[in-house]
Amino acid sequence: MNIPMKIRILLLSLFLLILSCNTDDDNQNNETEYKQKMREFVIGISQYSKSQNSQFIIIPQNGIELVSSNGDASGQNDNAYLNSIDGNGQEDLFFGYNNDDEATPSSDNEYLRNLLNKSKNNGKTILAIDYCSTPTKVSSSYNQNKNAGYISFAADKRELNSIPIFPSPIHNENSADIKKLSEVKNFLYLINPSNFNTKSSFINAVTATNYDLLIMDLYFTDGSSFTTNEINQLRNKANGGKRLVISYMSIGEAENYRYYWQSNWNSNKPEWLDAENPAWKGNYKVKYWNKDWQNIIFGNSNSYTQKVINAGFDGVYLDIIDTFEYYE
Template identity: 65%
Template sequence: MRLNIVSALLISTLFFSCNKDDSGHDGNSAEIDYKQEMRKFVIGISRYAKNQNSGFIIVPQNGIELVTQNGEILGEPHHDYLNAIDGNGQEDLFYGYNNDDEATPVQQTNYLKSFLNVSKNNGNTILVTDYTGTVSKVNDSYQKNEAEGYISFAANERGLNKIPEYPNPLHHENDMAVTALSQVKNFLYLIDPSDFGEKADFINAVTATNYDLLIMDLFFTQDEMFTEDEINQLKIKANGGKRLVLCYMSIGEAEDYRYYWQQSWTNNKPVWLDTENPEWTGNFKVKYWNSDWQQIIYGNDTSYLKKILNAGFDGVYLDIIDAFEYYEQ
């Protein structure tokens, strides 16, 4: 859930520490292959999760260049990465790249599609989030994505805090029991529950819909997680069909409102914690290749991913995959 990286980079103050982290890399050293480090991170997350639940779904959002070996359109597919994931999420493909409710430039759309199709041709599902609320543009978004073989959601709020009233009925609404990502016909991206007064309000609103897939947060408030029983409630559509529920997790930035954040970091930052994202208060760039940061995310019983697995989610939706772009500058 981010503005496009070009806008963010133009107003960011880029600076890096020259101290070596415990992976042996310099913070701004040319020795780091930032794309490959992100691939390795995602692959590690996938292996850990699928070792505990073989059907657990892994979907990285944005950073689509990782699907080829060299990050170029004509590059060879990176099969280890492609085989570790089950889909790719992409924001702003047809609407929202420069401004919400505004068509994405055709050149940018074609650039992204070239990489998305590498993943699709490998058998992965493509989930597109366009940011538009005008009825004609919503219709256009769904039509264009369907023509490409992508599953899409037209979000009427960049904050992903609303269930859109349109279209009604949903695009390709159905009463199927959806048990695999490849069966999904539509999805709801709703990661900010702050507009819902109580957990029950959020659950009731979602269970009153027939979306095949829900992408949501593990937490209802800063300190209150959704329980496994509540996640199981959310897996049932209004018409009785089954839906998948994926959990949003940022791995390319640290968020100061998360359970793992320590107040001491304000004045004594760990080596992996970098500058604040000026577009999103409380979100900080991280040297994602650092093992200390990765251990917060996955690999042990106190990790973020373990909490998601314990809560009964069907998979994880990984954000800030495109953090490599920031470090490559």
Template identity: 60%
Template sequence: MKNYTLMLIIFLLSVSCKNGDSAKLNLMNNPPPTGRDFKQDMRDFVIGISKYAKAENKNFAIVPQNGIELVTANGDSQAPPSTTYLDAIDANGQEDLLYGYDNDDQATPTATVTYLKSLLNISKNAGKKIFVTDYCSAVSKMSNSYAKNKEAGYISFAANQRDLNNIPSFPNPIYQANGNNISNINEAQNFLYLINPDKFSSKSQFIDAVKATNYDLIIMDLFFNDKAFTSAEIAQLKTKANGGKRLVISYMSIGEAEDYRYYWKTDWKKNKPLWLDSENPNWKGNYKVHYWENDWQKIIYGNSTSYLQKILDANFDGVYLDIIDGFEYYEH
């Protein structure tokens, strides 16, 4: 009787998989983890990415976006700095500092601004550049974003589209435009965040539009409609319209998997890898990941077919790491 019961259970589980219920099996085999230091897991991930990249190009810039709590030992602004993490990065990106935290074109609550700045300043005081992306479209608010961030010692990009799919017409000329040659991320006085090329009909149109600007730093995606930019194409973008040299860095999400990326396998939604978690309800096609798992990290870096290696091979000057705050999902 016991053997029959066991066989029945195995059969039912097999049928469940075939019917697309493998997500339930995934949960049984890999329940939500407990007892981990999720902040340290993310620090270690970023540090590993940094070591790999800088071994190939010592000047390659590592810029985590959000998750600023990682700059201290426990995430509290009163705690000692996390020097190993700070030594591994070259700058920090921060969204919604002054505008966009609750809604686009809406001022971020004062308490939130104060909290974020208390941690951002730890990184700034350690010699790291702070790149702020505020989401606002009213000219007065865009102007305020540039002025207030400069006052705080940060560099601002006032994005009038949350999708980051355009080159804003304001301000013109761009804020703090200059003809300097930018060879280090700390020299940048402005930046363009343009990771969604859906308004451009071709690679060449995208390249021509960016070439016509004087931004010191371009943050863009490695891919245009699933086709990677080549080293030669990236080289075209490294000169400003005024002749000065600039940096071009690539966006890469490491805290979520994206089902529109080259690495995505079509059967993952039915037969989920153990590291693949729930879909982000706010961003269709993006899935939470157990970012500390080796199989996910191997997709991101550490080998010749990894995402980071593709970015290095395309001759980008750095990487802009997103969903660094993925630890929050597992801490709550």
């Protein structure tokens, strides 16, 4: 049958429209699914930790879309997720989104703040990390975060391997004993101890400061974990007050320098191990919903979370939450 050209064009247009609608629906379903899988992962870590210590602190970094049921500021609060966490960490809020020491575009800042405020208005503490080193920009970062109701840290190096010398004294310095996250007025994000030759030098540098909260790594550069006694030392502020000490833990990427890494994975990857992150060598995306990966992170005596608990940390700071974007 010879179909007229106009009819053929009309049928083709209709087919493409239907296909586009189906593709949009599939994409939306995928986005919802991968976000929900990450929510469930965080909730599992929280339940496991808090069953041992109800005061154990859970702070996911980035991936703030998870606080909303539809991943957007217009959505309802995802209460199951919000009830499992104590705060949110957010990088690049006012500085560093595109380049370090450069102001974050206002549209991106507004997008993030709209979602962060859903969490803040639900009683969660917001920890904001800006990457800037120029003194005027550092001051601007602290002032803008203060006006927004967030606790902030201006990191002068993206590697997070140093204690900034500006400002001095530190923002909102105080001598109070900090016993819960809501009492924190400032914090130090120092997860890379590569600039310190020994654990003692690291401990001495931190205890010479008056930060209310320290976010650090469970392990020193030699691969040894910090002990309960060392964590207790790190709780001491220079002015006599006490701080909280939180352990960094990546759950959206596997790191080939961690205790769990097996050498044969380089040639015979487990099912859950995915592509290497080109920006951070040695870090690999993971199918975070896979039970074998989750068993590495929590739920048993040899899990990463259990090691953090055993060392005496006050909580965990969960990174690469936004890896759901990679799979979407």
